Amino acid sequence: MRIDGELCDRIDARDRGLLYGDGLFETIAVENGEPLLWDRHLERLSDGCRRLGLPAPDADRLQRDAAAEIAQDSSGVLKIIVTRGPGGRGYRPPATPVPTRILAFHPVPEHPASCWRDGIKARMCHIRLGENPALAGLKHLNRLEQVLARAEWTHPGVAEGLMRSASGNLVEGVMSNLFLVEGSQLATPDLTRCGVAGVMRQMVLDLAAELGIPCRVTDVPLQRLQQADALFLTNSLIGIWPVRQVDGLPYAIDRIPVRLRELIALHALVPPSVLF
Amino acid sequence: MRIDGELCDRIDARDRGLLYGDGLFETIAVENGEPLLWDRHLERLSDGCRRLGLPAPDADRLQRDAAAEIAQDSSGVLKIIVTRGPGGRGYRPPATPVPTRILAFHPVPEHPASCWRDGIKARMCHIRLGENPALAGLKHLNRLEQVLARAEWTHPGVAEGLMRSASGNLVEGVMSNLFLVEGSQLATPDLTRCGVAGVMRQMVLDLAAELGIPCRVTDVPLQRLQQADALFLTNSLIGIWPVRQVDGLPYAIDRIPVRLRELIALHALVPPSVLF
Numbered sequence: 001m002r003i004d005g006e007l008c009d010r011i012d013a014r015d016r017g018l019l020y021g022d023g024l025f026e027t028i029a030v031e032n033g034e035p036l037l038w039d040r041h042l043e044r045l046s047d048g049c050r051r052l053g054l055p056a057p058d059a060d061r062l063q064r065d066a067a068a069e070i071a072q073d074s075s076g077v078l079k080i081i082v083t084r085g086p087g088g089r090g091y092r093p094p095a096t097p098v099p100t101r102i103l104a105f106h107p108v109p110e111h112p113a114s115c116w117r118d119g120i121k122a123r124m125c126h127i128r129l130g131e132n133p134a135l136a137g138l139k140h141l142n143r144l145e146q147v148l149a150r151a152e153w154t155h156p157g158v159a160e161g162l163m164r165s166a167s168g169n170l171v172e173g174v175m176s177n178l179f180l181v182e183g184s185q186l187a188t189p190d191l192t193r194c195g196v197a198g199v200m201r202q203m204v205l206d207l208a209a210e211l212g213i214p215c216r217v218t219d220v221p222l223q224r225l226q227q228a229d230a231l232f233l234t235n236s237l238i239g240i241w242p243v244r245q246v247d248g249l250p251y252a253i254d255r256i257p258v259r260l261r262e263l264i265a266l267h268a269l270v271p272p273s274v275l276f
Numbered sequence: 277m278r279i280d281g282e283l284c285d286r287i288d289a290r291d292r293g294l295l296y297g298d299g300l301f302e303t304i305a306v307e308n309g310e311p312l313l314w315d316r317h318l319e320r321l322s323d324g325c326r327r328l329g330l331p332a333p334d335a336d337r338l339q340r341d342a343a344a345e346i347a348q349d350s351s352g353v354l355k356i357i358v359t360r361g362p363g364g365r366g367y368r369p370p371a372t373p374v375p376t377r378i379l380a381f382h383p384v385p386e387h388p389a390s391c392w393r394d395g396i397k398a399r400m401c402h403i404r405l406g407e408n409p410a411l412a413g414l415k416h417l418n419r420l421e422q423v424l425a426r427a428e429w430t431h432p433g434v435a436e437g438l439m440r441s442a443s444g445n446l447v448e449g450v451m452s453n454l455f456l457v458e459g460s461q462l463a464t465p466d467l468t469r470c471g472v473a474g475v476m477r478q479m480v481l482d483l484a485a486e487l488g489i490p491c492r493v494t495d496v497p498l499q500r501l502q503q504a505d506a507l508f509l510t511n512s513l514i515g516i517w518p519v520r521q522v523d524g525l526p527y528a529i530d531r532i533p534v535r536l537r538e539l540i541a542l543h544a545l546v547p548p549s550v551l552f
Contacts, residue, residue: 091419
């Protein structure tokens with residue numbers, strides 16, 4: 001782990017990242033030493049910094065930190081945290097914050113190949129996502145909703161939980177974004193009131209456009225989810241996981257465009273045994 | 277600063293308090309070495325731990341930490357943070373978390389005596405509070421809404437911002453709870469969907485009951501705020517601050533029950549020059 005460029009694993013307990021969750025993070029797949037979708041992650045991070053009024057970390061510096069932190073030619077997960085840095089007591093942000101940047105390299109998460117091939121089982125979470133347009137889309141450090149959602153189940157056969165907004169619309173998975181296959185079209189929840197705008201979600205939107213697959217960004221009430229032909233989940237590590245069941249309701253995996261799955265797999269940590 | 281009982285000011289950067297804001301805090305007034313409303317703060321902390329599924333810290337241990345941290349016979353602010361402790365990557369809480377407890381003693385905040393005597397100017401914040409019953413009332417570490425609210429103004433003449441919920445009702449101040457004086461009665465916003473249930477707010481509710489002043493916990497739309505005879509703000513450090521103006525709209529300070537102000541002042545850090 002590297003904090004502000006130095007090998008270190010402890011931070012100032014006055015850091016506003018701890019005091020208030022005043023910061024952002026990125027979770028980046030690394031394949032053979034190469035961070036995947038690096039530019040997209042950096043762009044989202046600097047967008048987030050702008051929205052929180054934080055000076056964005058220097059891109060070259062982050063790249064140097066990343067190169068130093070990633071074990072040579074290895075694959076894994078690079079997590080970057082940027083906070084507003086240390087501060088006094090009180091919510092008021094310092095006029096000239098000195099952000100803290102933390103980079104940590106983790107092993108590739110172990111998921112069976114069946115997650116990609118046969119799809120996963122998901123469940124509907126009870127806890128809802130509060131709606132706040134000022135924070136919606138951001139991958140910020142205020143993640144208690146996700147923590148409580150993930151604490152709702154321990155069954156190892158359930159790989160992900162789906163989350164609804166306070167208004168009742170489907171928004172995302174606890175650690176992923178959600179797509180619906182409706183006939184020959186895709187749909188994904190609008191994230192202007194809550195949710196995390198995933199880098200892989202955007203990648204799917206961009207690739208779908210290239211492949212000529214229409215994709216609507218829209219509100220997704222529960223009924224629409226239940227009537228979809230297929231569902232899939234995305235994030236920067238897994239790429240695409242088909243959903244084969246939500247609380248017992250089955251979905252048809254073969255309705256997910258195979259070409260999209262193949263292309264996305266090139267940008268994620270997919271086991272070599274997975275073939276489409 | 278004391279972390280898990282040891283004099284120390286750095287924490288493990290894998291602490292879930294930093295990663296997800298997965299924890300709670302208390303801000304306690306200390307007068308001549310004595311933490312005020314200690315039992316109430318500890319009770320709220322352990323309620324919060326229960327709601328987040330965290331083992332509550334041992335009360336004797338916290339008391340020992342506090343006694344060691346508070347400079348002898350001094351006055352100031354004791355901040356206690358309790359997090360779910362270090363964890364791996366991923367939202368899922370560890371089955372047997374080892375909470376981190378952080379205690380830090382700060383000087384008495386400097387506010388002019390006029391804040392108590394003549395009241396303060398407040399403004400209406402633009403950013404709203406997202407609604408989530410699962411988190412409402414908790415003094416948890418997910419405080420980006422307050423950070424962004426407090427960043428909305430820098431004018432030193434404005435002492436506090438008022439915050440509305442996503443539905444548009446008044447909820448609280450950025451760092452305080454809100455009370456309305458309506459004739460001979462009080463009202464304070466319902467906090468079942470958002471907001472922090474302050475220890476001093478509860479103290480005011482209890483004392484009002486003892487003094488025979490009716491106080492309703494209710495929804496407060498903007499119009500109701502504007503029609504109130506008087507407003508006041510509460511927190512554990514200031515006790516009660518009358519509001520003399522919100523965005524230019526004046527309020528009558530003398531409509532706030534003086535006896536309530538006097539009694540609350542005994543439990544807060546009120547400068548000796550303030551007389552009622």
